[in-house]
Amino acid sequence: MVLPLRALLAGGRRLPRPAAAAFGDRRLCPLSLPPVAGPPRWAPLSAPLPAAPAARLCSGEAEAAGGDGDRAMLRHLARKLRASGPVTVAEYMREALTNPGQGYYTRRGGVGESGDFITSPEISQVFGELIGIWYISEWMAMGKPNTFQLVELGPGRGTLTEDILRVFKQLASVLSKCDISVHLVEVSPKLSEIQAVMLTGEKVQPNPEDESAYMKGISKTGIPIFWYRDIQDVPPGYSFYLAHEFFDALPIHKFQRTEKGWREVLVDIDPEVPDQLRFVLSPSRTPATQNFIQPEETRDHVEVCPEAGVIVQRLASQIEKDGGAALVADYGHDGTKTDTFRGFRNHKLHDVLSAPGTADLTADVDFSYLRKMAQGKTATLGPIKQREFLKNMGIDLRLQVLLQNSGDTATREQLLHSYDMLMNPEKMGDCFHFFALLPHHRLVHPDKKDKPESKSPLPPVAGFNELLLK
Numbered sequence: 001m002v003l004p005l006r007a008l009l010a011g012g013r014r015l016p017r018p019a020a021a022a023f024g025d026r027r028l029c030p031l032s033l034p035p036v037a038g039p040p041r042w043a044p045l046s047a048p049l050p051a052a053p054a055a056r057l058c059s060g061e062a063e064a065a066g067g068d069g070d071r072a073m074l075r076h077l078a079r080k081l082r083a084s085g086p087v088t089v090a091e092y093m094r095e096a097l098t099n100p101g102q103g104y105y106t107r108r109g110g111v112g113e114s115g116d117f118i119t120s121p122e123i124s125q126v127f128g129e130l131i132g133i134w135y136i137s138e139w140m141a142m143g144k145p146n147t148f149q150l151v152e153l154g155p156g157r158g159t160l161t162e163d164i165l166r167v168f169k170q171l172a173s174v175l176s177k178c179d180i181s182v183h184l185v186e187v188s189p190k191l192s193e194i195q196a197v198m199l200t201g202e203k204v205q206p207n208p209e210d211e212s213a214y215m216k217g218i219s220k221t222g223i224p225i226f227w228y229r230d231i232q233d234v235p236p237g238y239s240f241y242l243a244h245e246f247f248d249a250l251p252i253h254k255f256q257r258t259e260k261g262w263r264e265v266l267v268d269i270d271p272e273v274p275d276q277l278r279f280v281l282s283p284s285r286t287p288a289t290q291n292f293i294q295p296e297e298t299r300d301h302v303e304v305c306p307e308a309g310v311i312v313q314r315l316a317s318q319i320e321k322d323g324g325a326a327l328v329a330d331y332g333h334d335g336t337k338t339d340t341f342r343g344f345r346n347h348k349l350h351d352v353l354s355a356p357g358t359a360d361l362t363a364d365v366d367f368s369y370l371r372k373m374a375q376g377k378t379a380t381l382g383p384i385k386q387r388e389f390l391k392n393m394g395i396d397l398r399l400q401v402l403l404q405n406s407g408d409t410a411t412r413e414q415l416l417h418s419y420d421m422l423m424n425p426e427k428m429g430d431c432f433h434f435f436a437l438l439p440h441h442r443l444v445h446p447d448k449k450d451k452p453e454s455k456s457p458l459p460p461v462a463g464f465n466e467l468l469l470k
Helices: 005-009 054-060 068-084 089-098 125-141 159-170 189-200 287-292 306-322 367-373 386-393 395-405 409-423 425-431
Strands: 147-153 179-185 215-218 224-228 239-244 253-258 261-269 277-281 301-304 324-333 342-345 348-350 360-362 379-385 432-438
Touching: 005 395, 068 089, 068 261, 068 277, 089 253, 089 261, 089 360, 125 159, 125 239, 125 324, 125 386, 125 395, 125 409, 147 159, 159 179, 159 189, 159 239, 179 189, 189 215, 189 224, 239 306, 253 287, 261 287, 287 301, 306 324, 306 367, 306 432, 324 367, 367 379, 367 432, 379 386, 379 425, 386 395, 386 409, 386 425, 386 432, 395 409, 409 425, 425 432
Parallel strands: 147 179, 147 239, 179 224, 239 324
Antiparallel strands: 215 224, 253 261, 253 301, 261 277, 324 432, 342 348, 342 360, 379 432
8 A cells, every 4th residue: 555645745734833033942052052161060068059060051141030929939949958958950850840839830831932942843833744654654564553542741732742633634544444542641730721722622621530531532633632640640552652852851860970989969058148049969979879870981970860761661661562662852962961951931041040940941861871771672763863854754845845835935934944943953953863662573573583584674664764655
């Protein structure tokens, strides 16, 4: 059967997206950081912090927080630190981002033009369309199972899922015998409401308390959608997982090499300045230092995200057991970077220790760590640069079609600008990467070693190789 992906790439029209030129993107900001002369110097636990380390280089540019409401989380943390002492950066991030009362994602969740950062799906519909094509391509390469779950972790405003579902609708003839459901893992009540309106066209009523899904509805295209607070609540089954700009917001531990060995970076209250936070070093090795620093480590500063490791372990186990695949898209590195912790508010760099709970906190994803945590249960591909992945997926063909179908100069200029944002190596093209978890049999026939001539070649994995349109 001919896969009608060429027809899909060659059809349709441009959908409105915000003018990306009008505001920044947190993905681009690392490229504009001032240069650092050597590794940051961290203070011992009992001494004041010296001049701003790399994690706070943006303080001079950082937007000042205002309003008494913005200080609620700071007061909460100050009381906690005075009572029990310094906390890890991971605990600080967890409080600042997901505290039920004052956390950034539970209270604000600023995705989009009016928020604190914008993501690739908000820039161009093409991004989500190509992701949708990737899943269909893999579904076909894996034998067209008669059911699959699309599971997205941290869906933002729901824009990416909407674009993917539009592709599924356009290829309804291909998917007609497949039972599809959507499962969204979202901790933010505000964002889940936005997602519900985006995907179903109406506000969705909460599910009864005794069910694992706290909301459920039907998409505009007739596909059932369920919302969960934890990935563990998603029912087992053949699943395609999507984590777009999800892992970068998970809490990290930070470590600094010193003359006395590795020490963990902690957050403490500044004794000389009321209600101001500072970084300090642990006086000795912490349990996290012993567990996460590898003997062969050569860097002087390391960030580790244990929660990302746990989630990847779970994804790998589920794919090994039930089938499917996982696609991760994020800015990150392959075990080479050091201090990447930063904050964003109103599309500007923000001091990570200033006004916690009012800004997005993020750190680059270490893909080498994700690969290691898959523990060989699945095969892994990548990381590959975003511009290479999208080019392999046919973004150039899709752009040309949209340009031909656009009726005015302003629309064409916006299409070209969005393409440049996604593909330019100095913008999102090189700092953003794709990474995948796949069943081993997707890449190598189980009996290939014994009978190499007995099986036809496996189709290449789209994105990581050029997309086959047949």
